[in-house]
Amino acid sequence: MYWNQEIECMPRKELDELKLRRLKETVYRVYSFVPGYKAKMDEMGVSPGDIQSLADITKLPFTTKQDLRDNYPFGLFAVPMTDVVRIHSSSGTTGKPTVVGYTRRDLDRWAELMARALTCAGATRHSVVQNAYGYGLFTGGLGVHYGAEKIGASVIPSSGGNTKRQIMLMQDFGTTHLTCTPSYALYMHEVMAEMGIDPSELKLKAGIFGAEPWSENMRRDLENRLQIDAFDIYGLSEIIGPGVAIECPEKNGLHVFEDNFIAEIINPETGEVLPPGEKGELVLTTINKEALPMIRYRTRDLTSLNYEACSCGRTHVKMSKVLGRSDDMVIIRGVNVFPSMVESVLLNIPNVEPYYLLVVERRNNLDELEVWVEVSEKVFSDEIRKLEQLGKTITKELESSLGVSVKVKLVEPKSLQRSEGKAKRVEDRRQF
């Protein structure tokens, strides 16, 4: 099922022509209207006329989160504020948040992208979409909301939190599609169990989960627990919000909406562009946005691109499931560890609950990784010997998969913090 078959299945040649036309327009616009971009391009000796092919994109400078901070709040906007009709902002754990703006046309296009994404995940005007992404400055809530309305679904704007009420709404209103972070979906299942509700009695058919990394094993787990199809949705506020890319029923990659975004993969250390299939940092250029066009934005997300034909009929390039954000990666004695790698291992071990936390400490100048893992009620009340055995198994599995020594701490059921939005997976106690 497509929302916009003409675009979503556009032959490669036509798609590339469209991309080039839009890229040229975007570069002209930022050069003319955004002093920060003009200065950077002048410094590199590149002018809009130098962009004659899609490959010429590599002549353009990268943009980073720091550029957004340096131009806080509205300095990179390419339109006057009178044309800006919405402002969102990313949480920003340190320093000033990142501010993004939209014109009315930007909002229409965003709704179109979200309409495509939801349709791709099987939602229609007959669906009841419960949107449990947070409404507010975060792009998840409102971003999904307008796409769901556009396809004519009945939208429940439940936002994040108040989990018991979420479940009551699900039961009473016959929710067919749940949109939230995967960690929140997991917590919802836990609360359902506490309320004595069997998910198979609900009308829930699919979940459209994103805004944080989640492993393939977590997908399997959520699909089993909730008796649904779980789709991965990717996006980031700097580029637009949710709706940059979505998984199709093949579930082996997320189609990036190429008529709006040009995707590249670079080596994060050197900035060199990598060929299709190679893993590296995703770089995105918006080519259909007015208020805040982004040229070669370094997302810090690690993935790879696949241009092979997809059985779903969509022609747009697929990115692999995001392993993690380089910011969330912990480096333990030179070894890179992503929380999603830990998650993947834990979910393969019986009696382990998918609630975990990576705690990093520095002792005697050495980094140590401790992984806190919740165990099931059953095991926790078992003999100490069995608990010890489980601890050993987890340690062995983690060490062989991560290639670094790990201390495992088993914690009581339901003792780790539950997530109603983006889960916190790492606690870094090192003093820098």
Ligand code: DLL
């Ligand atoms: O998280 C937008 C969003 C809302 C996407 C709802 C999907 C659903 P930000 O708060 O700006 O925007 O965070 C963006 O979250 O750079 C990734 O590191 C991470 N992220 C988003 N989607 C995924 C995903 C929203 N599907 C940052 N898999 C991005 C892994 C994801 N990481």
